[in-house]
Amino acid sequence: MPVVILHKIMEKLTRNETKFIRSLAQKKVRDAENAFLAEGPKAVSELFGKYPCRLLVGTPAYFERCPQVEADEYRTASLSDMGRASLLKTPREVLAVFGKSDGQPPAANLPEKELCLALDAVQDPGNLGTILRIADWFGIRTALCSPGTADVYAPKVVQATMGAIGRVRVHYLDLGDYIASLAPSVPVYGTFLDGESLYAGRLTPNGLVVMGNEGNGISPELARLVHRRLLIPSYPALSETSESLNVAVATAIVCAEFRRQAVP
Amino acid sequence: MPVVILHKIMEKLTRNETKFIRSLAQKKVRDAENAFLAEGPKAVSELFGKYPCRLLVGTPAYFERCPQVEADEYRTASLSDMGRASLLKTPREVLAVFGKSDGQPPAANLPEKELCLALDAVQDPGNLGTILRIADWFGIRTALCSPGTADVYAPKVVQATMGAIGRVRVHYLDLGDYIASLAPSVPVYGTFLDGESLYAGRLTPNGLVVMGNEGNGISPELARLVHRRLLIPSYPALSETSESLNVAVATAIVCAEFRRQAVP
Incomplete structure (x- = not known):
């Protein structure tokens, strides 16, 4: 009935x-x-x-x-x-x-005005979901993804975002072309094991933060376009530690530091 | 042959x-x-x-x-x-x-001398593994776990630690009893949505950082024993964001800030 x-x-x-x-x-x-x-x-x-x-x-x-x-x-x-x-x-x-959302591409100059994430072939659905949840927490409204990144609409990603895909816009595009189209004044950040300490320089309230693939990090093609190479310092420095942090964990630490510096 | x-x-x-x-x-x-x-x-x-x-x-x-x-x-x-x-x-x-290791209990006064983690019923094996990898990166050598926490020797945890269980000692014990046995001068930290900003006060190079269960956070019994209640600020403050961060992500942000403050 x-x-x-x-x-x-x-x-x-x-x-x-x-x-x-x-x-x-x-x-x-x-x-x-x-x-x-x-x-x-x-x-x-x-x-x-x-x-x-x-x-x-x-x-x-x-x-x-x-x-x-x-x-x-x-x-x-x-x-x-x-x-x-x-x-x-x-x-x-x-x-x-x-x-799905209408998939309007992001404004060409968006990272000139606000902080955005760029995901270079983040392949694990759980990582992508967790990263969007982190972006949401830190008020990052746009994530630009390379075509090799996991599908944001995959059920596992939707569940892992805990609703964040309602607030963070996700676009799939050629990241190399997109970054090359940005004005040279827009800061493009990325994490590298040979980067400069995250805490050493002033982070801007705008720009693009590139996070790389789980196994391979940021692709050489994109690495060439990153002009602010950041390192998350381990502790104590140069000790015997894990070689790397999970990409979602690294995203969290980097975003937290951008926002810590942004609050007066 | x-x-x-x-x-x-x-x-x-x-x-x-x-x-x-x-x-x-x-x-x-x-x-x-x-x-x-x-x-x-x-x-x-x-x-x-x-x-x-x-x-x-x-x-x-x-x-x-x-x-x-x-x-x-x-x-x-x-x-x-x-x-x-x-x-x-x-x-x-x-x-x-x-x-397995011999399971020697930690020295009673360990958090008086160094920073330690306490995990209160962290149930997801992937989260536990990721947390140990984070501890390893940040030079935290001991994780104390409530009996309700996932088993560190479960295959999923072993894989997720990426070798960190070779460098971070894990002990299972009654966290309430253990914290109660610490000298009153030992700082006991925990994250709470009504805590004080992580960036507002000076963090010590020693002490115990309590991280709670995925769904319920820190249990009321342990919450009473935490005297430094920390909040990871979202951005912009008071905006419509996720209600919470994943426990491993929160651990990463907290540990990074402890270590940032510890480096002169």
Whole structure:
């Protein structure tokens, strides 16, 4: 029997819809449908109003608790039916299919005005998600990604951002071309093991911070375009330590220092 | 036919040994055998000399490249036999069973002399591994863990530390009792959303930094024992941002600031 909530008549989730939802695990489907999946009340609620919600699937208990949500279509499902549609190990009481953003390219001179991130082939979905969450925390509104970077709309990334993809714009473009197009006065930062201490010079409130691939760091092609080479100092200096920090961890330390210096 | 390298006669890996290696995925086996597993040339080589190597299993190519390694027992295996023993998706050319450290409890007054970490029920193995890698980078030699924290000897943690468990000592103990036993002059830090800015006061080169559980933060019981409540400021202050940072990311930012202040 259909459930009536707020004058909307809700049908039950069908088998075909379940299949469609699960197929959003694949990038080619997300690209063809221009859509992506988010699961769980927190992730879903953070994206309302930021992305168009095409399909909202929830348990009756969810709709009772959250009767105000706006979507093109609604479906109810029992928790075990949610389990069949879910890509998570433990299904949640709500999931939603959102349309992707329009993908307007960033203004050419954006890093002249504000601090932006550039991700050069960050491949791990968890790292990308964590980096967007860090960007969000530190008020960085734009992340420019090389085509080799993980897909921000992959379910694992969406979950790892904890809603940050509602507030940080992500664009895929040729980073080399983009950086080359910037005015020479725009500072371009990157982290390198032979860089200058993060704490040695003045960091600007604007510019582009390039973070590199998990295994290989910043590609030689982009490294040539970085004119502020930064090192996160280990402690004590020159001791026997890990060779490297995880890229998300390095992003966090660098962003925190930019913002520490920016606050008077 | 056995392979002779450096006067050692190496047998092939048996089916029972393969089963034993795989069983080290289980905590009860690791506890009963007082042993743990590491895979891959980097992880394994970082642990040599830090933990006793009970069994070293490698491809013939590995032993040719690294003939000097010291272990109680050696086995050769083809890469496909490695695959049957491995807990990784892609087997590596070497894996090793190490004995755990003796588990000597930390000196009672350790945080009086140096900076130590305390982990209050950090449950995700990846987070624990990343935190130990961060500790290693910043020269923090001891991590004290509540019994609810993930097992440092779990294969996922061992892999995520990238060798840091060879350099950072990890102890499991009742954190409440331990903190209560410290001299009142030892600073005990923790991060809280209502804390004082990380950058507002002077951080000491010694003391204990408590990091909390992924979902719940620092438990109320321990929160009462923290007398330096720190906040990682978001930017711009009071904006609409993520509610929280991942615990490993927060650990990184806090440790970096302690060490920045410690360098003259």
